[in-house]
Amino acid sequence: MEVNLTLAVVAGGLVGCGAYLLLERSLTRVLAGLVLLGNGVNVAILSTGGGAGEAAFYGSAAPEDMSDPLPQAMVLTAIVITLGTVAFLLAMAHRSWQLTGHDDVQDDTEDARIRRLAVDDASSESYGLTTDGQDDDDEREEGE
Amino acid sequence: MTTASLLVPLPVILPLLGSGAALMLFRYPRAQRAVSVVVLVAVVAVAAVLLVVADREGPQVVWLGGWVDLGVALVADRLAALMLLVSAVVTLAVLLYSLGQGISDSDRSAPVSIYHPTFLTLVAGVSNAFLAGDLFNLFVSFEILLFASYVLLTLGGTEGRIRAGTIYVVVNVLSSMLFLVSIAAVYAAVGTLNLAQIATRLDDLPASTSLMLHLLLLVTFSIKAAVFPLSLWLPDSYPTAPAPVTAVFAGLLTKVGVYAIIRTETLLFPGGDLALLLMVVAGVSMVIGILGAIAQSDVKRLLSFTLVSHIGYMIFGIGLGTVGGYSGAIFYVAHHITIQTALFLVIGMVERQAGSTALLKLGGLARIFPLLGLLFFVGAMNLAGIPPLSGFLGKVGLFRAGLDEGGPLALTLVGLGTLVSLLTLYAVAKTWSLAFWRSPQEAHAMAQELADADAEGAEAGTRPGRRRQVRMHAASYHAGDLAQAGSILDDDSPDRDLHQRIEADGLPPRLPWLMTVPATALVAVSVALTVVAGPLYGFTGRAADDLVARTPYLEAVAEAAG
Numbered sequence: 288m289e290v291n292l293t294l295a296v297v298a299g300g301l302v303g304c305g306a307y308l309l310l311e312r313s314l315t316r317v318l319a320g321l322v323l324l325g326n327g328v329n330v331a332i333l334s335t336g337g338g339a340g341e342a343a344f345y346g347s348a349a350p351e352d353m354s355d356p357l358p359q360a361m362v363l364t365a366i367v368i369t370l371g372t373v374a375f376l377l378a379m380a381h382r383s384w385q386l387t388g389h390d391d392v393q394d395d396t397e398d399a400r401i402r403r404l405a406v407d408d409a410s411s412e413s414y415g416l417t418t419d420g421q422d423d424d425d426e427r428e429e430g431e
Numbered sequence: 432m433t434t435a436s437l438l439v440p441l442p443v444i445l446p447l448l449g450s451g452a453a454l455m456l457f458r459y460p461r462a463q464r465a466v467s468v469v470v471l472v473a474v475v476a477v478a479a480v481l482l483v484v485a486d487r488e489g490p491q492v493v494w495l496g497g498w499v500d501l502g503v504a505l506v507a508d509r510l511a512a513l514m515l516l517v518s519a520v521v522t523l524a525v526l527l528y529s530l531g532q533g534i535s536d537s538d539r540s541a542p543v544s545i546y547h548p549t550f551l552t553l554v555a556g557v558s559n560a561f562l563a564g565d566l567f568n569l570f571v572s573f574e575i576l577l578f579a580s581y582v583l584l585t586l587g588g589t590e591g592r593i594r595a596g597t598i599y600v601v602v603n604v605l606s607s608m609l610f611l612v613s614i615a616a617v618y619a620a621v622g623t624l625n626l627a628q629i630a631t632r633l634d635d636l637p638a639s640t641s642l643m644l645h646l647l648l649l650v651t652f653s654i655k656a657a658v659f660p661l662s663l664w665l666p667d668s669y670p671t672a673p674a675p676v677t678a679v680f681a682g683l684l685t686k687v688g689v690y691a692i693i694r695t696e697t698l699l700f701p702g703g704d705l706a707l708l709l710m711v712v713a714g715v716s717m718v719i720g721i722l723g724a725i726a727q728s729d730v731k732r733l734l735s736f737t738l739v740s741h742i743g744y745m746i747f748g749i750g751l752g753t754v755g756g757y758s759g760a761i762f763y764v765a766h767h768i769t770i771q772t773a774l775f776l777v778i779g780m781v782e783r784q785a786g787s788t789a790l791l792k793l794g795g796l797a798r799i800f801p802l803l804g805l806l807f808f809v810g811a812m813n814l815a816g817i818p819p820l821s822g823f824l825g826k827v828g829l830f831r832a833g834l835d836e837g838g839p840l841a842l843t844l845v846g847l848g849t850l851v852s853l854l855t856l857y858a859v860a861k862t863w864s865l866a867f868w869r870s871p872q873e874a875h876a877m878a879q880e881l882a883d884a885d886a887e888g889a890e891a892g893t894r895p896g897r898r899r900q901v902r903m904h905a906a907s908y909h910a911g912d913l914a915q916a917g918s919i920l921d922d923d924s925p926d927r928d929l930h931q932r933i934e935a936d937g938l939p940p941r942l943p944w945l946m947t948v949p950a951t952a953l954v955a956v957s958v959a960l961t962v963v964a965g966p967l968y969g970f971t972g973r974a975a976d977d978l979v980a981r982t983p984y985l986e987a988v989a990e991a992a993g
Contacts, residue, residue, distance in 0.1 A: 309601075309605070314597060317601060321601070321604055321605075321608075324605075324608050325608065328608050328611045328612055328615070329611075331611075331612060331615050332611060332614070332615040332618075334615075335615045335616075335618045335619035357618070357624075358615075358618065361567055361614070361618075364567075364571065365611055368574050368607070371578060372578075372600070372604050375578075375581055375582075375600065376600060376601075376604075379585065379593055379596060379597060379600065382585075382588045382593050383593050383594075383597070386588075386590045386593065387590065392597050392598070392601075393594045393597070
């Protein structure tokens with residue numbers, strides 16, 4: 288199979304830009320990143336069909352002159368799915384803006400907790416939770 | 432085409448039709464509920480018939496639309512049929528449970544009218560993923576179930592759910608992109624996407640190309656299955672969803688990823704090139720997951736971390752690559768789907784009765800709600816693998832396969848698996864002693880102490896402003912335990928622990944029977960897996976034989992193609 292260099296470069300460029308945007312904090316930019324990424328991947332799929340050719344209608348051309356219709360069908364499906372995802376993410380970005388006044392992707396709870404613990408130089412909260420209770424019980428038993 | 436194979440598309444078609452019908456009936460909640468229940472009962476029946484047929488007569492194959500050899504094939508072999516049956520039973524139980532929750536709840540954060548169609552779509556996606564005999568069809572089924580899961584995860588659009596949903600959606604879209612890249616690469620390399628055809632053509636490829644395809648697919652499915660280090664999205668996104676949604680996600684969705692890994696490892700890449708990698712990530716998943724679980728102070732998050740840890744057991748079985756390993760892994764998947772879902776359903780009832788799942792606020796549940804205590808205890812012991820329950824038998828099967836293999840890595844993993852099972856016991860025992868065993872008064876006193884400690888610790892921490900605090904508590908519990916303890920004791924704050932709730936309002940009303948019965952039934956199913964473990968191991972052994980031999984699957988597809 289021949290690979291079209293232009294398509295490969297375009298796909299690579301789109302995916303690269305998409306990955307860069309994906310690392311941004313704002314959900315709108317992440318969204319733009321996903322759109323670019325999706326388009327890059329779609330171009331990549333299209334390039335797997337080999338060279339360009341006649342439209343793949345039955346009987347309209349000799350089979351060897353036709354372009355491969357299967358990657359085109361797959362790209363169509365992928366485009367529809369990307370469209371749905373983009374619509375959903377836009378709704379989420381809007382909702383996030385409604386609720387918090389911005390659309391920044393917020394920290395994972397675990398990350399935030401670990402960072403707070405590191406700042407306080409403290410032990411795990413649940414460690415305290417368990418042992419505090421234990422000490423409490425022990426004292427009570429001793430008292431009785 | 433045999434008559435039995437006509438049943439194969441039904442687990443996908445029925446929920447999809449049901450989803451459309453439920454959507455049209457959104458004005459008539461009763462009819463909507465009836466449609467959902469009838470459809471899922473039918474899927475359970477179809478899956479049971481398919482299981483028997485696949486076991487007696489071999490894999491059932493259907494080429495959709497009569498496009499034999501060109502179109503999309505659906506294949507129900509022993510593994511797929513077993514997965515279908517387990518998932519159908521579990522989804523039916525979860526649906527009934529959510530009916531019980533919805534009937535008496537006029538909760539604005541769980542709009543029921545969209546819930547049923549979405550849930551049925553999710554079931555269709557899951558069934559399609561198990562049946563897909565085509566890589567692109569597998570991609571489409573992942574998208575179907577993911578889209579349904581996006582909607583279910585962000586139901587009501589509260590702040591916590593939007594935050595968790597953002598991470599979940601972005602990670603999954605990214606993994607879908609990776610899946611598309613893998614599909615493009617596979618198509619470019621072998622010129623087909625039918626799994627059976629790929630399997631026969633991959634042998635002709637250079638080893639490096641086939642290794643690249645293998646890695647691409649494995650990474651994609653590992654994100655879905657939440658194998659460490661690709662699991663980091665999971666513990667933060669699952670717990671914020673409504674209880675039945677979390678239950679079905681935790682039980683089923685990761686297992687679809689595990690199923691896809693089993694399928695690719697056996698059918699497409701049987702050489703075991705990446706066995707070493709699989710074994711290492713299995714061990715790391717087990718250990719890191721359970722250490723994360725131990726550090727949690729919220730039951731839902733704790734269970735989400737144990738999920739990551741126990742995925743490690745299944746990957747261990749797959750990594751072994753022997754019949755015993757696959758057999759153990761399949762048994763473990765069946766066991767874990769039921770038990771993980773059951774535990775989340777029980778915790779959902781705890782949340783409803785006690786108003787929280789934070790260990791800080793819970794206490795005395797075993798005395799106040801004896802049935803909840805019993806269900807959690809049996810489920811937790813099963814998860815930790817206490818003999819004679821099915822969790823123990825699943826681990827024994829995997830460990831025996833590991834010992835038979837006998838390599839140093841396999842033996843190390845058997846050791847790690849034992850250790851992780853003990854640590855799981857520690858994690859659930861901690862939950863038991865804090866939430867179920869100590870009295871609510873003790874829990875309240877402990878919160879008091881924590882709040883005092885927080886006050887003495889001066890203003891070192893940046894305590895969030897009051898307005899923000901209240902809002903965060905309304906949405907979720909990520910303000911940190913110390914700040915939480917302060918707000919529990921603060922009379923102005925709506926945040927109360929179980930002790931205060933009982934003091935103020937008396938005991939909460941009894942749970943609707945439609946919630947307790949499905950949860951009890953699932954716990955009973957997980958116990959029943961212990962009773963039928965012999966025949967079930969026989970079945971998973973035959974399924975594993977098929978997988979390792981590959982010929983039953985390939986021949987059935989070729990035969991159906993004529």
